[in-house]
Amino acid sequence: MNNLLIFGVGLIGGSIALESQKKQMFDQVIGVQKKGGASLSDFVSNGMVDKISLDINKDIAQADIIVIATPVAQIQGVLRIIYPLLSPKTIVIDVGSTKSNIINYAKNELKEKFPQFVGSHPIAGSEEHGPSAAKINLFKNKDIILTPEKQTDSKALEIVIKFWGDLGGVIKTMHPLEHDQIFSTVSHIPHLIAYNMVNLIAGKDNSETLLEFAASGFKDFSRIAGSSPEVWRDISLANKTAILNDLDLFVKEINKTSNLIKNDDFTALEKYFDVASKIRNNWTKKN
Secondary structure, three states, X not given: OOEEEEEOOOHHHHHHHHHHHHOOXXXXXXXXXXXXXXXXXXXXXXXXXXXXXXXXXXXXXXXXXXXXXXXXXXXXXXXXXXXXXXXXXXXXXXXXXXOHHHHHHHHHHHHHHHHHEEOEEEOOXXXXXXXXXXXXXXXXXXXXXXXXXXXXXXXXXXXXXXXXHHOOOEEEEOOHHHHHHHHHHHHHHHHHHHHHHHHHHHOOOOHHHHHHHOOHHHHHHHHHHHOOHHHHHHHHHHOHHHHHHHHHHHHHHHHHHHHHHHOOOHHHHHHHHHHHHHHHHHHHHHO
C-alpha cells in the first residue's frame, strides 16, 4: 500500500492515522483539512499524518485507500467530490454509525465505481472528539462491522478486511438495515437518553445544585452526552425510522414504570427491576 487519504481527521480518522503510522502500513498518510476547521499542522508535526492535502484532486487520484471519517451528513458530499477522480485501484471506506443511508449515497454518487466501496463501522470511540482525541489501540479487539453488497468487489473486500485487521479490529459482516436496527437500540437510543437527562437537569431552576450533588452513577450514565453534537444530530436523522420505533418502545417502558410507582405496586416494581438487573449482570459476566 502507498497512500492513505483521510477525510475527517477526528477521533476515528485520527486514530486510523496514528495506528497505520505506528505499524507503517502506508508510505504516506494524508489528511484533508476541513474548511473552517482546526488546523492539522500540529498533527503533521507529531506524526499523525505525513501531510495535509494541498492538491485534493491529485491526492484522490493517487490514493490506494480513501477513508471517509466525517460526520454522517457530510459523507454524500465527499463521495460526490471523489467520484470523477477515483482511480480503478482505489478502495473507499466510510466509518459512519449508520449504514443503509450511506450505502444508498455510495450507489448514487459512485455509480459504476460503487464496487470499490466497502461500508464500515468500527465499534470504538468515546465522548471525546476532534483530532486531539485520537489514540493508539483504539480499534484493538473491537468489532468492525462491514456491510458489503452483492456488487462489492471481492478483492476490495479482502483488502478492507486486512486493513481493519491490521488496525487490531475483529471483523463482522451484516446487512445495512440489520446494522441500523441493532445500533439504534444499543447505541443511538442510549446517547439520546443521556442527552435527555442532562437537558432535564439543565431545565430545572436548581440545575447547578443538582449537578453539584450528582454522584459517580450519573457521571457514568451521562458520559456519552459529552459526545459531538454534530455527529449525533446527523446519526439521529440518518437512522430516523429505527430510532423513532425504539423511542416509542422506550416511552412504553417509562410509562410502565410510572404506573407501577403510581399504584404502589411493590412486588411488580421489584420484579421489573430484578429482571433488568439479572440481564445486565449476566451480560457483563460474559463480556
